[in-house]
Amino acid sequence: MSNRTDARGRRPGGPDTRGDILRAARESFASNGFSGTSMRGVARGAGVDAALVHHYFDSKDALFVEAMALPVDPRQVAATVLDGPREEIGVRIVTVFLGVWESPDGQQRMKAFLRSVVSSDQVAQLMRDGISRLILAPVSEVIGGNDARLRVSLVASQLIGMALTRYLLELEPLASAPVQTLIDRIAPVLQQYLTD
Template identity: 70%
Template sequence: MTASRRTPGRRPGGPDTRGEILLAARESFADKGFAATSIRAVARQAEVDAALVHHYFDSKEELFVQAMSLPLDPRQVAARILDGPREELGRRIVTVFLGVWESDEGQQRMKAMLRSVVTSDDVARLMREGMTSMILQPVSQLLDVPDAMLRVSLIAGHLIGMALTRYVVELEPVASADLSTLVDRMGPAIQSYVDG
């Protein structure tokens, strides 16, 4: 019986190939950022063929979501926000955003992500690039106005402030207010950014 020889080229998938790809992706996203990371670069770093990366992950965005262990899929968030009339966009944004925070698991994971963002420049850069690509840009395209990115960034600032106030600082009465009250109060404020 002859020993099998390894053929030249990328190695095939092994028992933890997916995990190795995620590790390589995490390192690449951390070193280069979201925009400069490519599927091919991740494949090279993981020493697999790019087709194998595509086998496990549909896109770079999917790879980012999985590699960063995000508590939500930003593409699904954007889809839910964009699904409906423009005049109700403010309410939808608030409803979707706070809905992510309302479950115990969601709140725990979002708090961890928020704390990581404010304590690490690298994590902040990654989240900024990833969220801009997957949420802020699609929403700004819907607005279709010259200052759309400014408006969407103001919305993001408003929502992050609410998350800190309600879920981290737990400032009353915001912390114990019911969700429908917050949506009713915040929806028009967010809509004012949409309408300019």
Template identity: 75%
Template sequence: MTARSPGRRPGGPDTRGEILRAARESFAGKGFAATSIRGVARDAGVDAALVHHYFGGKDELFVEAMALPIDPRQVAATILDGPVDDLGRRIVTVFLGVWESPDGQQRMKALLRSMVSSDQVAQLMREGLTRMVIAPVSKALDVPDARLRVSLVASQLVGLALTRYVLELDPITTEPAAELVDRIAPALQHYLTG
């Protein structure tokens, strides 16, 4: 019989699952800002290096733990890839693209309902999305009230998601996504640069 070496346990068959469980609990209980890789590792009973091995960093851990259908950093990169004068169109196109996919719609509905019914989930999503999407988009605008402008866009998008996918309010629900992009993009662009 060999003696077990001191320290944290190595990765096992469900180590990744244990890390995700600990991360979900930490994100839900403490929020994004107060959650740390070391704390998650401690709660999962593993070394912090193993969390980095599986997830890379806190942003990746957040995306996995929340089971987001798309990485918010990729969303920000896609939105920012082009001229500022077309930002509103790119934002609504990417947003509807996520929601229009069957897997994306199912996950986003669950997430939206959770945010509306749970202050903890709302705070967690607010902190994570602010860091990974709102802050980079605001920085690209290079105006003093950029955060307000991007927040106004977010308010429009949340309203669109509620009316199209949760309340299923006609004709918004039955309107083709391309038509919604054409109608909503100018309003979003006005918020951003008007």
């Protein structure tokens, strides 16, 4: 006995349907951003009926949050950045940041993340809250001082600007510069923000 999804050529749920939906969602968010991605489009990409996407994820926001799970835990990032001599924190920050971006899976997820943040106020607020709580607050606490949050935010602005220019705009020569060159050039700037 066939059902409607079979008649339309869509497959019913299977052993890795949820994984297929998440992969299709990651691809769509990376290519189209948050506003350009639809639940129906993700369903098409995964080869399933849209109702099945709604079965696993009750909203596009919920799908985004799970699909865009960062390749590293932000709490581990903060711990890595803070583990070591204070005078080397700039090097650790940019090394960890570029390490995430330079991995193929990390780059796809981070591109989707940036595109979605700039196209949706709701996603921007969600990410802002998460980043503030999981990374900016602990680093600011260790850095100390009245303007610690401002200095850590300046670091974030440098990293986000570099990511937009290198990975989204692909502006040369930054786009093809060796990672070690970027670390050597950016780390002292970040260090100055954090230790002055």
